[in-house]
Each structure stands twice: as C-alpha cells, then as structure tokens.
Amino acid sequence: MQKNKAIVLLNMGGARNKNELKMFLTNMFNDENILTIKSALIRKVVASMIVSKRLDSAWKNYEKIGDSSPINPLTEQLVKKCNEKIEGFKTYQIMRYTPPFAKTVIEQMKKDGIDEVILLPLYPQYSTTTTKSSLEDFLKYEKNSFKIRVIYDFYKNESFNTCIVDEILNNVINEKEYNLIFSAHGLPQKIVDNGDPYQKQMIEHIEILKQKLEEKDRFFKSINLAYQSKVGPLKWLEPSLEDMLKNFKDENVIIYPLSFIVDNSETDFELDIEYRHIATNLGIKEYKVCKCVNDSDEFIETIKNIIN
Ligand SMILES: C=CC1=C(C)c2cc3[nH]c(cc4nc(cc5[nH]c(cc1n2)c(C)c5CCC(=O)O)C(CCC(=O)O)=C4C)c(C)c3C=C
Ligand SMILES: [Fe+2]
Numbered sequence: 001m002q003k004n005k006a007i008v009l010l011n012m013g014g015a016r017n018k019n020e021l022k023m024f025l026t027n028m029f030n031d032e033n034i035l036t037i038k039s040a041l042i043r044k045v046v047a048s049m050i051v052s053k054r055l056d057s058a059w060k061n062y063e064k065i066g067d068s069s070p071i072n073p074l075t076e077q078l079v080k081k082c083n084e085k086i087e088g089f090k091t092y093q094i095m096r097y098t099p100p101f102a103k104t105v106i107e108q109m110k111k112d113g114i115d116e117v118i119l120l121p122l123y124p125q126y127s128t129t130t131t132k133s134s135l136e137d138f139l140k141y142e143k144n145s146f147k148i149r150v151i152y153d154f155y156k157n158e159s160f161n162t163c164i165v166d167e168i169l170n171n172v173i174n175e176k177e178y179n180l181i182f183s184a185h186g187l188p189q190k191i192v193d194n195g196d197p198y199q200k201q202m203i204e205h206i207e208i209l210k211q212k213l214e215e216k217d218r219f220f221k222s223i224n225l226a227y228q229s230k231v232g233p234l235k236w237l238e239p240s241l242e243d244m245l246k247n248f249k250d251e252n253v254i255i256y257p258l259s260f261i262v263d264n265s266e267t268d269f270e271l272d273i274e275y276r277h278i279a280t281n282l283g284i285k286e287y288k289v290c291k292c293v294n295d296s297d298e299f300i301e302t303i304k305n306i307i308n
C-alpha cells in the first residue's frame, strides 16, 4: 500500500509585527523548557512581567530590520523548495511561538492523509530549550495519528558541514588574515548544569569543522567559539561574543552563526547590526557575518541525506 509521507520542519518562529512579537515573547516565557519554573501560574506571572519589560525595547531591534523577522519568509522558501526537490514526501513547517502552530498544521496533515512523519527540528545541536520543546509540542497535538521518526540533531552530518565550510571559505580570500568566530545562541548555565547536551555538542561540532578546514589546508588566524543573545540577569554560557570580539582590535573577524539554519533576528539584527557596531567601536578592521544555509540547493541535498 502506498504510504503518504511527510517531512515536518520544526522551528522557533518570529515576529511579523509588534503584536506577534508580544505573542512570541509570551509563548516563549510560558514554555517550561525556557523558563523552568514548575508552577504554570507563577511562570505565567513572571512571563507577563518579562514581556511587559522587554516588548518595546525588543521591538526597536525589529524596526531596524524592516519591522519583521526574516525567519518566516525564509522558512516558507525552504518548505517550497523541499516540496519541489524532495520526491516521495510532502514538507510542512511548524513554528513553536508564532503561527503556523502544531495544532493547525497537524489537522491539515490529517486532512492530507499523511500517515508517516519525519520530524526535523531546524536546530543542528540538541537543546531542551529548542529541540525538546518543539518535539513535545508536536507530540501533544498529534495523538498517535502518525508513525513518527525523529531527527534529534544533525551537527555530525558530512553534507551539512560541507555547506558551512563552503559558506565560510566563500567569504574570505586569504583566511590566514581572519579570526573565525563560531557564534552560538547562548543558554543559561543552569540549563546546561541540569544535563542539556547543547554546549557539549557545540564544542564537538566546532572540532569537526576545524578538522574539515584542516583537511582542505585552509588555516584561519584563529578559530573560536562564543555565545550571543544573553537575556536577563542569570549566568549564561561563556565567553560572550562581546568579550571574544575584544581580542581582535585591529584584526579581521568572520562570524558563522552555528545554532541556526535560517537567518533570523539574531543574525540580521544582532550579528549584522548590533555586534557590527560593537566591533567597529572596538577597532576591529573588517567584520563579516556568514549567511545561514537557508534554502540553498546544498542544504536541500543535506535534508535528503539526513532523512535517508
Ligand atoms: C531564556 C531565554 C532564551 C533561551 C534559553 C533561548 C534559547 C535559544 N534560542 C534560540 C534561537 C532563537 N532565539 C531567538 C530569539 C529570542 N530568544 C530569546 C530568549 C531565549 N532563547 C528571546 C527573548 C528572543 C526574542 C528576541 C529578543 O527579545 O531578544 C530567535 C529569533 C527569532 C526571530 O524573531 O527571528 C532564534 C532563532 C536557540 C537556538 C536557543 C538555544 C539553543
Ligand atoms: Fe533565543
């Protein structure tokens, strides 16, 4: 019997306008995987305080990138291209904090007669705050409707790492003159201390990429890992990107955003505008930011490879 198979891309979502930024922040800080307060009621109160405090200042960042996050149109393009180029599967996307939400997409998948599903969270490294949160969200609404296979992480995938190395090398002529910084989205230290494997996988990922560059005889002045996007007063993973940049006065820097698959406000605003400004003030000579893999042909091939 012919099976109706789907690939479901799971991602975070992002604001299309200020109301959606409020929705994003509200849903995010009510997520027990993000704000690990056990009582839903207390979490709701704390979330509402954080959102009130953060909304206006965070919106100013989105105003600088055209009043909306690029994560939605870019993920839609990725879905379209998967549907054009990957035979035997219908591809869907589900976002965690802004539409399209799991409930609606799962209803559509049932109407479409889907019976087998590959869940592919668009996070190369596993974190409880991202991967686990999205998987739980899907499972909450699917109610045993599908046969499910889960891709928990894919940072070791050879084809994926070729996409990353190619993007980095396409951005520099003489790599010996550049300090390469892999910038990872940060996490509160206590989440890692409680067993989240994200930091460990991130370090492993960088070792794999270093080795791949060495095999190609391409040697950067230095290769580094730093964490961006700290939120709130808790201790987060270190070193911060800002502290890392302080090492490179009068030198060239190239950044690769290693936590993301599609560009979003953390790449287009934080890396390309905010940290660029910081880098200029620190006296960094040249500051480059690589693009995420997005809907490149090479990444479509990677998806085929990951699901096989
Ligand atoms: C406690 C707070 C947060 C944790 C933990 C966290 C983990 C985490 N996030 C991403 C990827 C993205 N985060 C994005 C935005 C964003 N993240 C937080 C907070 C935490 N993230 C906030 C408050 C925001 C909103 C922007 C802001 O107010 O600063 C985005 C961008 C979405 C978009 O609009 O384009 C992404 C993508 C990862 C990978 C991660 C853990 C590994
Ligand atoms: Fe985040």
Ligand SMILES: [Fe+2]
Residues within 6 Å of the ligand: 229, 230, 266, 270
């Ligand atoms: Fe941020």
